[in-house]
Structures are given as C-alpha cells and as structure tokens.
Amino acid sequence: AAGVIQSPRHLIKEKRETATLKCYPIPRHDTVYWYQQGPGQDPQFLISFYEKMQSDKGSIPDRFSAQQFSDYHSELNMSSLELGDSALYFCASRVGGQRNSPLHFGNGTRLTVT
Amino acid sequence: GQQLNQSPQSMFIQEGEDVSMNCTSSSIFNTWLWYKQDPGEGPVLLIALYKAGELTSNGRLTAQFGITRKDSFLNISASIPSDVGIYFCAGLAYGGATNKLIFGTGTLLAVQP
Numbered sequence: 001a002a003g004v005i006q007s008p009r010h011l012i013k014e015k016r017e018t019a020t021l022k023c024y025p026i027p028r029h030d031t032v033y034w035y036q037q038g039p040g041q042d043p044q045f046l047i048s049f050y051e052k053m054q055s056d057k058g059s060i061p062d063r064f065s066a067q068q069f070s071d072y073h074s075e076l077n078m079s080s081l082e083l084g085d086s087a088l089y090f091c092a093s094r095v096g097g098q099r100n101s102p103l104h105f106g107n108g109t110r111l112t113v114t
Numbered sequence: 115g116q117q118l119n120q121s122p123q124s125m126f127i128q129e130g131e132d133v134s135m136n137c138t139s140s141s142i143f144n145t146w147l148w149y150k151q152d153p154g155e156g157p158v159l160l161i162a163l164y165k166a167g168e169l170t171s172n173g174r175l176t177a178q179f180g181i182t183r184k185d186s187f188l189n190i191s192a193s194i195p196s197d198v199g200i201y202f203c204a205g206l207a208y209g210g211a212t213n214k215l216i217f218g219t220g221t222l223l224a225v226q227p
Contacts, residue, residue: 004156033215042202042217043157056214090156092215100164102147102206103215105156 002026004093004106012112013081021076021109025093031055032074033092033103034066043090049074050096081113120203120218127193128226135201135221136187143205146179146186147215151200160201161188193225 005024013019025032031050035043036059045058049068060066063081068074072093078085088108095101120137127133137146145164149157161172163179163186170177176189186203203218 006156042220045214045216048214058214088154099144100162102145102159102162103204104159105149107156108154110154 004091004104006089006091006106006109008109009107010110010112012114014114015081015083017081017113019078019081019111021078021089021091021111023074023076023091023093023106025072025074025091026104029093029095029101029104030072031094031096032068032072033094034060034074034076035090035092035105037088037090037108039087046076078111083113086111086113118203118205118216118218120221122221123219124222124224126224126226129194131193133190133193133197133223134187135203136185137203137205137218138185139205140184141205141207142183143207143216144183145206146177147204147206148175148177148186148188149202149204151202151220153199157202190223193223195225195227198223198225 007022033048034046037043046060047066048056052068064078066076088110090105090108092103092105094103118137118139147162148160151157161177166183167181168179174191201221205216
C-alpha cells in the first residue's frame with residue numbers, strides 16, 4: 001500500500017539559510033500534519049492542514065511556514081535556520097473528519113544545520 | 115497543555131518475556147494510538163483504539179483503551195529481538211476536522227537474545 005512520502009530524506013544547510021521540506025500524503029488523505037523530533041525526544045506537533053487550509057498550529061517558530069496544495073501535498077518552509085533547528089521532521093496524513101482514520105507517518109527528513 | 119505520561123521510560127528484557135507499558139493523561143482523548151519507531155525512521159502504527167474499554171490485538175500485541183478515556187496500555191507477549199525500538203502512545207483529541215495528535219514520552223525497549 002502507498003505510504004506517506006517525504007523528500008528529501010536528508011538535508012544539510014548552514015545557519016541563516018532556508019530549507020523546504022516536502023510531503024506527499026497517502027492517496028485520498030486530505031489532512032497533513034508536520035512534526036519535529038529532536039534527539040531522544042518525542043515528536044512535537046508543528047502545524048496541520050485540512051483541505052488546503054491551516055487548521056491547527058503547535059510550537060512552530062515564526063521563521064517557519066507551511067502550506068497544502070491543491071493535490072494535497074504539503075511543504076514546510078524554514079528560513080533563517082538556526083543550529084537548534086537540526087532535527088527529524090515528520091509528516092503524517094489521514095482522512096480528516098473520519099473518526100476511524102489514524103495518522104500514518106512518513107520516514108522523515110533529517111535536517112542538519114551547521 | 116495536554117500531556118501524556120508514558121511508563122516505563124525504558125525496559126531491558128530477555129527474549130521470550132512479556133512486556134507491558136502504559137500511558138496516562140490528565141485529559142480525555144477520543145482515540146489512542148500506539149506507534150513503534152526505529153532509529154532514524156518514522157513512527158509505524160501498531161494499534162488504534164477508538165472506544166473506551168476497547169481491547170484490541172495485533173499478533174503478539176494487545177492494547178486497551180481505558181474506560182475513563184485518560185489512559186491506555188500496550189502488552190507485547192513472547193518478545194523477540196526485532197521488538198527492539200521506541201514505543202510511543204499517542205492521543206488524538208478532537209478539535210475540528212484535523213484532530214491534533216499528542217505523543218507520550220516514549221518507552222525504549224531492549225531485548226536480549
């Protein structure tokens with residue numbers, strides 16, 4: 001079965017640079033979530049989208065922005081990168097509004113800021 | 115904000131032993147999910163629970179949704195080396211169509227052959 005696809009798998013950037021992470025949800029999933037996971041930490045919710053509209057916002061820095069496109073894929077844009085932004089970034093998808101639809105996660109993008 | 119307390123933090127067991135871990139919350143969740151995460155990989159869904167009191171099995175895994183909707187446990191029977199990893203509980207809270215997922219603090223499981 002198709003899973004959530006994230007790209008790139010690894011990304012190395014320097015401080016103050018920008019980065020764009022992409023997420024392609026499971027077909028027919030209209031809801032996308034972004035999470036950040038630091039070393040030894042549990043995933044922290046950043047932001048989510050339902051039907052191309054932002055619906056929930058977590059601990060996402062103002063330097064980050066995201067959007068969901070008409071084909072339901074999503075992009076997380078990160079500017080003025082800091083060393084502390086180094087982490088694994090996960091995307092998850094589900095069918096919004098459907099009670100019995102759990103979140104399925106991609107394999108993540110490992111961002112390293114030097 | 116909502117928090118999930120997961121215990122134990124880590125477990126070191128022998129192959130063949132049974133394992134139990136649990137999560138508690140100060141808030142009510144509508145859905146409990148259990149994930150396993152290998153290093154550098156994304157969380158993989160193990161079991162989803164949708165009703166208070168529900169008991170669900172997936173092979174050697176069994177999980178229950180607490181009757182108060184504030185807790186859940188996961189049992190693994192007859193552990194094998196490939197069970198090694200970090201196990202997360204996660205609670206799904208309804209707030210519009212998207213439903214925010216909150217993770218527990220994780221349980222690191224090590225299995226010695």
